[in-house]
Amino acid sequence: MSGRRLTGERTFLEMRDPSVLSRALPPDLPWRVERMGDCPPSFWRFLYTEIGRDHHWVDRLLWSEVQIRAYLEDPAVSIWLMTVGGAPAGYFELRRDASDAIEIAYFGILKDFYGRGFGGHLLTQAVQSAWDAGAARVWLHTSTFDHAHALSNYLKRGFQVYKTENYILQV
Numbered sequence: 001m002s003g004r005r006l007t008g009e010r011t012f013l014e015m016r017d018p019s020v021l022s023r024a025l026p027p028d029l030p031w032r033v034e035r036m037g038d039c040p041p042s043f044w045r046f047l048y049t050e051i052g053r054d055h056h057w058v059d060r061l062l063w064s065e066v067q068i069r070a071y072l073e074d075p076a077v078s079i080w081l082m083t084v085g086g087a088p089a090g091y092f093e094l095r096r097d098a099s100d101a102i103e104i105a106y107f108g109i110l111k112d113f114y115g116r117g118f119g120g121h122l123l124t125q126a127v128q129s130a131w132d133a134g135a136a137r138v139w140l141h142t143s144t145f146d147h148a149h150a151l152s153n154y155l156k157r158g159f160q161v162y163k164t165e166n167y168i169l170q171v
Contacts, residue, residue, distance in 0.1 A: 005168050006056065011151060013159035014139040018131040020158035024120025029084055031118070033125040036079045041068040044079065047091045051108035056145040058170075080129060082109075082122050089113045092126040094133065102135035108147070119149065123157050143167075 015021065045068060048060055063071075071077060076097070082090040090109035096102050104126050109118050130138040140159070142150045155161075 003170070005170055006145070007166065007168055008144040010141050010143045010165050010167055011161055012139065012141045012163040012165075013154050014137055014162050015127060015157075015159050016137050018128075021124070021127050021131070022156060022158045023124045023128075024117065024157070026121050027084075027117040029116075031082060031084045031089070031121070033080055033082045033122065033129075035129075036081050039072050039079045039081075041065045041072065044068055044072060047081075047088065048106065050110055051090065052106075054111070055108070055147065057106075077105075078129075078133075080126065082118065082125070084113065084118070089118055090122050092122065092129075094126070094130055096133070096135075100134065100136040102130040102133060102138050104130065104138065104140040107140065114147075119147070119153050120156065123153055127157060 042065075045063075048057060051057070060068075072079065076095055078094045080092050080094070081088060088110065090107075090113060092107040093105040094102050095105040104123075107123065107126055109122060127138055139162075140154065142154060
């Protein structure tokens with residue numbers, strides 16, 4: 001990390017009822033979204049690093065393999081992979097809390113798949129997976145450093161903003 005400080009805005013969004021989910025149409029390509037039962041730490045690190053590279057995902061870059069493995073083995077966490085034609089295209093992480101709210105903790109598409117409708121579809125799958133897991137509420141946060149269409153995608157799927165905050169990111 002270079003020691004630069006960036007100021008951004010973080011927006012917290014929630015969905016309290018599955019009926020408000022506005023589904024995105026699936027892309028017209030062979031795709032799959034599956035829960036990864038035993039995600040190797042190296043593959044998790046690849047997804048996190050590559051998807052987060054342009055969005056300043058830095059909080060987990062220094063995690064050791066032991067820390068990653070402990071996170072992946074946490075029963076409150078599930079990792080889901082989207083493939084297109086057999087190639088990794090994106091992923092999301094769901095994390096359940098003590099109140100049975102499920103956070104979409106991380107969500108993103110690899111750059112090669114931008115602009116082809118996968119973001120809306122993967123978000124639809126993430127939200128549906130959370131509701132299918134018995135979520136009392138589904139929530140997430142985004143920031144000014146995320147993809148330019150992230151916030152609009154969340155709003156189009158039916159999420160509502162419930163809080164914003166300014167913060168400083170050390171990169």
